[in-house]
Amino acid sequence: MAYTEEELKKELETKEYEYGFYTDIESDTLPKGLNEDIVIAISKKKEEPDWMTQWRLEAFRAWQEMKEPEWANVKYKKPDFQDISYYSAPNKKPKYNSLDEVDPELLDTFKKLGISVDEQKKLAGVAVDIVMDSVSVATTFKKTLAEKGIIFCSISEAIQEHPELVKKYIGTVVPKKDNFYAALNSAVFSDGSFCYIPKGVRCPMELSTYFRINQAGTGQFERTLVIAEEGSYVSYLEGCTAPMRDENQLHAAVVELIALDNAEIKYSTVQNWFPGNKEGKGGVYNFVTKRGLCEKNAKISWTQVETGSAVTWKYPSCILKGDHSIGEFYSIAVTNNYQQADTGTKMIHLGKNTRSTIISKGISAGHSQNSYRGLVQVNSRAENARNFSQCDSLLMGNECGAHTFPYIEVKNKTAQIEHEATTSKIGEDQIFYCNQRGIDTEKAIALIVNGFSKEVLNKLPMEFAVEAQKLLEISLEGSVG
Amino acid sequence: MLKIKNLHASIDDKKILKGINLEVNAGEVHAIMGPNGSGKSTLASVIAGKEEFEIKKGSISMEGEDLEELAPEERAHKGIFLSFQYPVEIPGVSVTNFIKTAINESRKARGMEDMPANEMLKLIREKSQMLDIDRKFLSRSLNEGFSGGEKKRNEIFQMAVMEPKLAILDETDSGLDIDALRIVADGVNKLRSKDKAIIVITHYQRLLEYIVPDYVHVLHDGKIVKSGTKELALELEEKGYDWLKQEAAV
Ligand SMILES: Nc1ncnc2c1ncn2[C@@H]1O[C@H](COP(=O)(O)OP(=O)(O)O)[C@@H](O)[C@H]1O
Ligand SMILES: [Mg+2]
Numbered sequence: 001m002a003y004t005e006e007e008l009k010k011e012l013e014t015k016e017y018e019y020g021f022y023t024d025i026e027s028d029t030l031p032k033g034l035n036e037d038i039v040i041a042i043s044k045k046k047e048e049p050d051w052m053t054q055w056r057l058e059a060f061r062a063w064q065e066m067k068e069p070e071w072a073n074v075k076y077k078k079p080d081f082q083d084i085s086y087y088s089a090p091n092k093k094p095k096y097n098s099l100d101e102v103d104p105e106l107l108d109t110f111k112k113l114g115i116s117v118d119e120q121k122k123l124a125g126v127a128v129d130i131v132m133d134s135v136s137v138a139t140t141f142k143k144t145l146a147e148k149g150i151i152f153c154s155i156s157e158a159i160q161e162h163p164e165l166v167k168k169y170i171g172t173v174v175p176k177k178d179n180f181y182a183a184l185n186s187a188v189f190s191d192g193s194f195c196y197i198p199k200g201v202r203c204p205m206e207l208s209t210y211f212r213i214n215q216a217g218t219g220q221f222e223r224t225l226v227i228a229e230e231g232s233y234v235s236y237l238e239g240c241t242a243p244m245r246d247e248n249q250l251h252a253a254v255v256e257l258i259a260l261d262n263a264e265i266k267y268s269t270v271q272n273w274f275p276g277n278k279e280g281k282g283g284v285y286n287f288v289t290k291r292g293l294c295e296k297n298a299k300i301s302w303t304q305v306e307t308g309s310a311v312t313w314k315y316p317s318c319i320l321k322g323d324h325s326i327g328e329f330y331s332i333a334v335t336n337n338y339q340q341a342d343t344g345t346k347m348i349h350l351g352k353n354t355r356s357t358i359i360s361k362g363i364s365a366g367h368s369q370n371s372y373r374g375l376v377q378v379n380s381r382a383e384n385a386r387n388f389s390q391c392d393s394l395l396m397g398n399e400c401g402a403h404t405f406p407y408i409e410v411k412n413k414t415a416q417i418e419h420e421a422t423t424s425k426i427g428e429d430q431i432f433y434c435n436q437r438g439i440d441t442e443k444a445i446a447l448i449v450n451g452f453s454k455e456v457l458n459k460l461p462m463e464f465a466v467e468a469q470k471l472l473e474i475s476l477e478g479s480v481g
Numbered sequence: 482m483l484k485i486k487n488l489h490a491s492i493d494d495k496k497i498l499k500g501i502n503l504e505v506n507a508g509e510v511h512a513i514m515g516p517n518g519s520g521k522s523t524l525a526s527v528i529a530g531k532e533e534f535e536i537k538k539g540s541i542s543m544e545g546e547d548l549e550e551l552a553p554e555e556r557a558h559k560g561i562f563l564s565f566q567y568p569v570e571i572p573g574v575s576v577t578n579f580i581k582t583a584i585n586e587s588r589k590a591r592g593m594e595d596m597p598a599n600e601m602l603k604l605i606r607e608k609s610q611m612l613d614i615d616r617k618f619l620s621r622s623l624n625e626g627f628s629g630g631e632k633k634r635n636e637i638f639q640m641a642v643m644e645p646k647l648a649i650l651d652e653t654d655s656g657l658d659i660d661a662l663r664i665v666a667d668g669v670n671k672l673r674s675k676d677k678a679i680i681v682i683t684h685y686q687r688l689l690e691y692i693v694p695d696y697v698h699v700l701h702d703g704k705i706v707k708s709g710t711k712e713l714a715l716e717l718e719e720k721g722y723d724w725l726k727q728e729a730a731v
Contacts, residue, residue, distance in 0.1 A: 433569045435553035436529050437639065438587035447582055451573025451622070
C-alpha cells in the first residue's frame with residue numbers, strides 16, 4: 001500500500017519526543033522568584049568570593065531597569081520571571097571521582113540520552129564535562145589536559161580556583177549590561193564551563209559539554225568562558241537535549257570567547273531542546289548571547305546546528321578587533337511545527353585586513369517561522385575588510401516562513417562585502433526521483449536536507465557531524481506536505 | 482513481465498492515457514515512439530507510480546502483481562527503473578552518495594544488509610568505466626549544473642549499477658552526441674538478458690540503430706495506434722507521424 005503523506009504525518013505525530021523523559025532526582029532547589037536575596041543566595045551556594053557576588057548584584061540592578069527586547073521576529077508569551085526558580089542542583093554531593101559514586105538514576109539518564117559517560121570515556125579524544133541541571137557532575141580527561149596546563153572545568157570551580165582569570169575576563173566580551181538576557185544571566189548564572197588554553201598550546205582533544213535542563217520550572221542560565229592565549233588552539237563542542245515538559249522553560253545562556261593574538265577557537269553547538277509539541281505547546285525558550293573577541297591574527301569559528309527550542313533568539317558574533325583576524329559563522333537552523341527561530345550573527349570589523357564568512361542554512365517546515373538576522377559592520381579604521389555572506393532557505397510546505405534580514409553598515413570604502421541569498425522548496429519531483437530509485441519519502445527528505453546543509457555539516461567535528469545529521473532527520477520527520 | 486490492460490490515466494481531470502494495452506516479456510526490448518505530447522512520459526511515470534496521475538480505468542501488473550497498490554519506491558524495489566527525460570537536481574548530494582543510498586535502501590527493502598564499502602566501490606568503479614564517466618563526476622552534486630548529455634549518462638550509470646528487471650528509458654538519446662550515444666547504447670545493451678526487459682521511449686529512430694528493439698509501438702493521443710517490428714521505426718522516420726495520425730483518425 002502506498003504510504004501517503006497524510007499517513008506519514010499521522011504516524012509521526014504520535015512519535016514522542018525522543019529524549020522526552022524526566023529524571024526523578026532529589027534536588028536542592030531555591031524558591032521561585034527573583035530579588036537581591038536570591039542573587040546573594042545563589043552566590044552563597046556557590047561559595048563565591050565577594051567580588052563575584054557584587055558583580056552579580058550590579059547585573060541584577062541593571063536588569064531591573066531593562067526591558068525585554070521585542071525586535072526579534074518571534075511571538076511568545078513573556079516569561080514570568082518571578083515564577084521561575086533560579087537555582088537547582090542534583091544531589092548534595094559536590095564532586096565525583098569515579099562513576100561508581102554517581103547516582104545510578106543519573107547514569108541511567110545519560111544512557112537514555114545515548115551519551116553514557118562510559119561510552120564517552122572510550123570515545124578517543126573527547127573529554128566530557130556534563131552539566132546536569134546546573135552543577136557539573138562528571139569531568140573526564142582532566143589529567144591529560146592538566147599536563148598541558150589546560151583548564152577545563154565548571155565556571156563555579158573556576159571562580160574558586162582561578163579567580164584571577166575569571167575576574168580578568170568575565171564580562172569583557174559580553175558586558176553584564178549588554179542586553180536584557182545577558183544581564184539576567186550575569187545575575188543568576190549557576191553554572192557553565194570554563195576553559196583556558198595556555199600560550200602556544202594546541203588542545204589535543206575536542207572539549208565537549210553536554211547540557212541538559214532537568215528540573216521542572218527551573219530556568220537554566222549557563223555561563224561559558226573560553227580563553228585561548230596567544231598562539232593556542234581549541235575546539236569546543238556543546239550539545240544538549242531536554243526532557244518533555246508542558247510549561248515553558250526559559251534558557252538564557254551567555255558564552256564569551258577570547259582569542260588572543262594568533263589563537264584559534266572553534267566553537268560547535270548542536271542544540272536539541274524540547275521544541276514544544278505539534279500544537280506549539282511547551283518547549284524551551286532559548287535566548288542566548290554568544291560573542292567572541294579576536295585579537296591580532298586570531299580566528300573564531302562558530303558552527304551551530306539548531307533544531308530544538310520553541311523560540312530561539314541567538315546571534316553568535318565576532319568582534320574582529322585585531323588586524324588580520326578572522327570570524328566565521330556556519331549555521332543550520334531547523335524549525336518545524338510551531339517553532340520560531342530568529343538567529344544569525346554579527347561580524348564587527350574593527351581591525352585592518354579582517355575577514356568574515358557567514359554561511360546560514362535555514363530549513364522551515366510545518367507552521368514554523370525561521371529568520372536569519374545578520375549584521376556586517378565595517379568600522380572606519382578597518383581597511384580592506386572582507387565579508388562573504390550566504391543565506392539559503394529551504395521550505396517544506398506552504399505554511400512555514402523564511403525571512404532574511406541582512407544589515408550591512410560600512411564606514412570604510414575599501415571594504416568588500418558580498419551577500420548571496422537563495423530560497424528553495426523541496427519539490428515533489430525531487431521526492432519522486434528519489435522514490436523511483438527505491439528511496440522512501442522520509443529518507444528522501446533527509447537526503448535532500450543533508451545535501452542542502454552539507455557546507456555547514458562539513459565544518460563540524462566528525463563525531464558531531466553524525467549526531468547532527470541524525471538530529472536533522474528526527475527534527476523534520478513528518479514535515480512533508 | 483509487464484502487463485498493461487486498457488489503461489486510462491488523467492491529471493486534474495485531463496485525460497492523457499486513453500486505453501493503453503501493452504505486454505512486455507522478459508528478454509524483450511520494446512520501443513515506444515510518438516510525437517511530442519502523445520503521452521509517452523506520462524506512461525512511463527504511471528508505470529513508475531507517480532501519484533499525480535490518476536488511474537481511471539484498466540490495470541498495470543508486473544510479474545502478476547498489481548502495481549496500483551504499490552508506492553513508487555516499492556516498485557523500484559521490485560526492479561522497475563525509470564531513466565528520466567528531465568532528471569532533477571539535488572544540490573549537495575553527490576552522485577556517489579545518491580547511488581549508495583539508492584542501493585542500500587533497495588537492499589534494506591529486500592531484508593539485506595548494507596552493501597560493504599569495498600563491494601560498492603568496485604561496482605561503481607566498474608560501471609563508471611563502462612560508461613566512460615570520470616571520477617570527478619562522481620563527487621559532483623546530483624544533476625546540478627550537468628549538461629543535458631551528462632544528465633542522461635548519469636541516468637544510465639545509475640541503471641547499470643541498479644541492474645533493474647525492467648528499465649524504461651525516456652528520451653535518453655536527447656542531448657547526447659553521437660559518441661556519447663554509442664557509449665550509452667552499449668551500456669544499455671549490456672543489460673539485455675533473457676530475464677530482463679527494456680522499454681525505450683524516443684521520437685527519433687536514431688537510438689534504435691544502436692539499441693535494436695524487438696517491437697515498436699507508436700503512441701498517439703494517449704493510445705497505441707500501431708505496433709510492429711523494428712522496420713516500423715524506419716518507416717516512421719521516412720514518412721513522419723502525419724500518416725499515422727490520419728490513419729488513426731479514420
Ligand atoms: N503534470 C501535468 N499536468 C498537466 N498536463 C500534463 C502534465 N504532464 C503531462 N501533461 C500533458 O499530457 C500530455 C502528454 O504529455 P507527455 O506524457 O509528457 O508526452 P510526451 O512524453 O509523449 O511528449 C501533454 O498534453 C502534456 O501537456
Ligand atoms: Mg516526454
